[in-house]
Amino acid sequence: MRTRDRILEASVKLFNAEGVARVSTNRIATEVDISPGNLHYHFKTKEEIVEWLFRHLEGRIDPLLDDDAPMRALDDWWLHVHLSLEAIYDYRFVFYDLEYLLREYPRVATRIRRLTLHSLQSVRRQCGELARSGVMRASDEDLEMLALHIVFTGTCWLTFANVLPDPTRSQPPSGLAAYQVLSLLGPYLADEPAHYLHYLRSKYVR
């Protein structure tokens, strides 16, 4: 089962660098140094490759979403966000080419939708906990909207960062995205966590 893994490894590398659409299965085969025929022995279709890569991503994010260790300080949550966004960054091709995948690969599409809903639920719950422990003050409506914005930012920020000119893009990318997510909480935070946020800002902006 070694070749199979090398195919996946090469695929994610190429997809991230050049986009799913531009990378042909032949390219992948060349990169792995096997024949196209051999590649199709391991993965019948290109979609199958993408699907398995997406499963890997799920394997990294789902546990973070399901972890219901107590969430009492902003810092606890920050860690989860950071790890999630690192995973997203490692599989960024998914988020660069979201629409393409949704249209072209139906089986991947359903998995994407499932993961997004799962994220929404968990983030809502986690923010609720933060509110209950006094880290921030927000109404239920606020929390609902916050969760949506947060998942939205996690999902699309990398794409947007690519539109911006280099100065913003050349930051450590997952870190900046994480700060961007966290800053959404800014207006709702109590004094002490607000200072922590400010400290993080100094680390990631400019």
Place this chain on the structure above:
Amino acid sequence: MRTRDRILEASVKLFNAEGVARVSTNRIATEVDISPGNLHYHFKTKEEIVEWLFRHLEGRIDPLLDDDAPMRALDDWWLHVHLSLEAIYDYRFVFYDLEYLLREYPRVATRIRRLTLHSLQSVRRQCGELARSGVMRASDEDLEMLALHIVFTGTCWLTFANVLPDPTRSQPPSGLAAYQVLSLLGPYLADEPAHYLHYLRSKYVR
């Protein structure tokens, strides 16, 4: 110059519905009921079609960004946002396939980047005005971050909406996006504009 316009019209329709990558120039020619050769008489390359469509989009957004009529109430700003997002919706293929266009069509890419920066500048200025007229209270740092989030939301929301299940998607799409943008101001608004925001919310959510 009639055929030329029919080509552009058919292109934007097909691009929006199926994505730039899936729509071949032959498809467009068929739709317009001309020959492929004829299409290439009017537009040497596919990129040229995309570029001209993007110019049309610019023609609708740039004036809104440059309009420096006084911006004293939240409602003034709301109108600008709404019109911009309507334009974005009419050319939504650009935003669905952002990464694809950035990679595949360099001339379009520079235009996209230019428009994004232009939006950032203008939104920053407009939010500054709103703050100065007392519609909201926000520090310079807040304003900077707000502008970024607002342009980000305008740019990527439609894509994200496609990931969510239908209930959220089946809303009047540009209206929902506009509310989503506006809601970012929520925490910073004074009492009266906050009520106006709440009224808008009732129009666009659920």
Place this chain on the structure above:
DNA sequence: GTCTATATGCGGATAGAC
């Protein structure tokens, strides 16, 4: 499991006649 060879189809784009 891995290779070579190949089928099949489509996409963008051009040539040249009308």
Place this chain on the structure above:
DNA sequence: GTCTATCCGCATATAGAC
């Protein structure tokens, strides 16, 4: 301006030998 015919290249996928 518009057409027909065609080139060229690539991508996905398969067949069958080793």
